[in-house]
Amino acid sequence: MIEVQSLTRHYGKTAAVDDVSFHIGSNEIVGLLGHNGAGKTTIMRMLCGYLEPCSGTISIGGLALADNAPSVQRTLGYLPENLPVYPDMMVADYLEYAATLKGIARGQRFQAVRQAIVATDLGKRALDPVATLSRGLRQRVGVAQAILGKPRLLILDEPTNGLDPQQTEHMRRLISRLARQATVILSTHIMQEVDAICDRVLVLRHGKLALDTRLDSLRQSRTLLLRTDSTNESLTTYLKRMPQVATLQQQAEGGDSRARYTLTLHDNADMDTAANNIAQCVVKAGARLYQLQPVVRGLEAVFHEVNSDDA
Incomplete structure (x- = not known):
């Protein structure tokens, strides 16, 4: 669906986006995650054709954006972070x-x-002026304009920014419903948003792509934590x-004998088989087994690792 190669954009001497490459398939929900200023919005504007890259290529649906901008733009919908709307217009008239x-x-x-009104549950407010709507409803109006014409690609910049928990x-x-018929790219600096709805995350740091991984792969642990009463050889x-x-x-855990082991498995190792074998090793060594469980790294931990130098 989307192929990005060596995308770069400078503002003066500052590289807002620096040699970024990625591929996104059809009907994926992909989150662009990063601190403010990491390059998320710049990438989105380039994907939409609103901003030209200094170098690199973008292909959407098999078409090079640089050579086919009008055709490509007709197949996508874009929600900018601050959508310009006419507050005096009724929702239906604006759409x-x-x-x-x-x-x-x-x-x-x-x-x-x-x-678009039905898809975003705006039927009861279709004849209301935009100025009378809450922040959450205005965001829905923004999504409604983005999905006009049923685009194959939706690009949503900070779609939950400023929303209360219910609106979020x-x-x-x-967004999950819309992804049944379109590829969705959303940007956010809120990790919970990516964790809640995305299939995949691209973590940006200082304009570079620091991490590209599927969320289900991230949640699959290859590490086991073992606690026993023995540190014997x-x-x-x-x-x-x-x-x-x-x-x-x-590492020793307290006292002279208790121990804590962290075991990382090979990629082809079966977790259940390995856990069973570890338990047998503990018994064979004459030790007591206090704890044996997978160590799962969440998105928050990985994000902090990627950005550890910024602390």
């Missing part, structure tokens, strides 16, 4: 105006506006000889 700007044919506008939950459900030897164990770290 009809947006449909006109998008080039939707006159005979198709009514149906396009109606579908509604927006999450809405035989147990350590048994654990090191296990074919599933790639690395072993040991």
Whole structure:
């Protein structure tokens, strides 16, 4: 769906985006995560064709954006962080105006506006002036204009920014529904948003792509925590000889005998089999097993590791 190669954008001598490459498939929900100023909005503007890269290429749906901007832009919807709206216009009138700007044919506008209003649950507020809407409802109006014409790609810049918990939950459900028919890219500096709705995360740091991973892969632990009452050499030897164990770290936990082991498994090792073998090693060494469980690193921990030098 989207192919980005060596994307770079400078503002003066500052590299806002620095040699970023990634691929996004159809119907993925991908989060661009990073601190303010990491390059998220700049990348989104370049993906939309509103900002030219200094170097690098963008291909969307098999078409090079640089050579086919009008055609590509008709297949995407964009919600900027601060959507310009006319507060005195009614919601339905604003969406009809947006449909006109998008080039939707006159005979198709009514149906396009109606579908967008239904999809965003704005039916009861369609005739209300935009100025009377809450922040959450205005964000929904922004999403409604983005999905006019059923685009194959949705680019949402900070879609939950400023929303209360209830409005945020509604927006999450809405984005999940929209992803059934479109690829969704959303930017945020809030880790919980990525964790809640995204399939994949791209972490940006100082304009560079620091991490590209699927959330389900991130949650799959390859590390086990073992706590026993023994630090004897035989147990350590048994654990090191296990074919599933790639690395072993040991530290005393309190007193002279209790120990804590952190065991990282090889990529092809089966977690259940390894855990069973570890338990047998403990018994064989004559030690007591206090704890044996996977160590799961969450997105927050990984994000802090990536940005540890910024603390």
